[in-house]
Amino acid sequence: MGKTEVPMQPKRVIVLDTAPLDTAIALGIKPVGSIVPERFPDYLGDRTQGIEVIGKTNEPNLEAVARLQPDLILGNKIGLDRLYRRLTEIAPTVMAEGSGRSGEWKDNVRFYATALDRSAAADKLLQDYQQRADTLKQQIQQQFSKSPVVSVMATGSGQIGAYTTRSFSGAVLQDLGLARPPAQASGQRWAIQVSREDLTSLDGDAIFLIVSSFTPNSLTLDQFKSDPLFSRLNAVKQGRVYAVDAEVWTAGRSILAANQILQEVSQSLLARKPGS
Incomplete structure (x- = not known):
């Protein structure tokens, strides 16, 4: 959505979609908050314990987001670009162009990993997946x-x-x-x-x-x-x-x-x- 300055090694990350939630957890980062469709996906198991639900799909509660005092917000433009300005008033916000539904999921893994300062770890995960x-x-x-x-x-x-x-x-x-x-x-x-x-x-x-x-x-x-x-x-x-x-x-x-x-x-x- 333009240029955004993000902190090195962010500590309090909020995710606004399952894809960045999956990515963050895979990279060893537990978000402080996440939106969920109905509930956290079962395939993530107990790795979502302690993550606060801050809304449903494409409908984050901005007051709940602000209350968690995030230092980075991750999402994608689909359905959320309308909230970008308001989100950036809370914390640096990084949005992928797409959600990964069109097959671009590997690009998004690398994109989110860059924002999370975990690019090397993401490369290793993708290499292991390919093998x-x-x-x-x-x-x-x-x-x-x-x-x-x-x-x-x-x-x-x-x-x-x-x-x-x-x-x-x-x-x-x-x-x-x-x-x-x-x-x-x-x-x-x-x-x-x-x-x-x-x-x-x-x-x-x-x-x-x-x-x-x-x-x-x-x-x-x-x-x-x-x-x-x-x-x-x-x-x-x-x-x-x-x-x-x-x-x-x-x-x-x-x-x-x-x-x-x-x-x-x-x-x-x-x-x-x-x-x-």
Whole structure:
């Protein structure tokens, strides 16, 4: 949002999104305050204990922010640029251009790490992630005769969506060299809406079904597999539909969530041999 002077080794950091929260924790910094969608993501475990909730998504309580006396505020422009001036009156504020939902999560990790004076540590985390991804990629290639086609989809509010290669989870799957259905591998959007009947956009050798307890009418894994239409999908017939958490696959958008995706892909695709 312009030039901002930030303190060396900030001590009282406030984060206004899950991505900088994930990043800060990964870098060994526990924020004093954070906004949350509904609650802290389960995948972060007890590492969020002691962090004060200062509002919900894109709605920070500015009085609560000021009361915590932060020396640095981290967020992104999406939905929060309108508050930038008021936030800078409280503490130096650094906002990433995007939230990471469009696949730019690694750039944001480096960006937040620079503001936190932890660039070297971030580089190490990303190197370790890439090494882990490369190893898993080789394991998948060894187990499958050709790269399995992986679909990533979600349901809720009477709609069906699919996440593309331009999404956060899509970027992680690209690091694994996993093929995607054509409709999920083209275009500029991070997510697409599809009809129930457009099965070719949804099907693959495996489906990662993003489920959320906060999205109205989000289908559970059992509901999805028993649906008369979805049960016709090849992945359902082969028993290769895996429920994954929206907190990780869509909302995490940083290094800890990316590593969690690697773990879940490994547990799913390598759990048994193809066709078994």
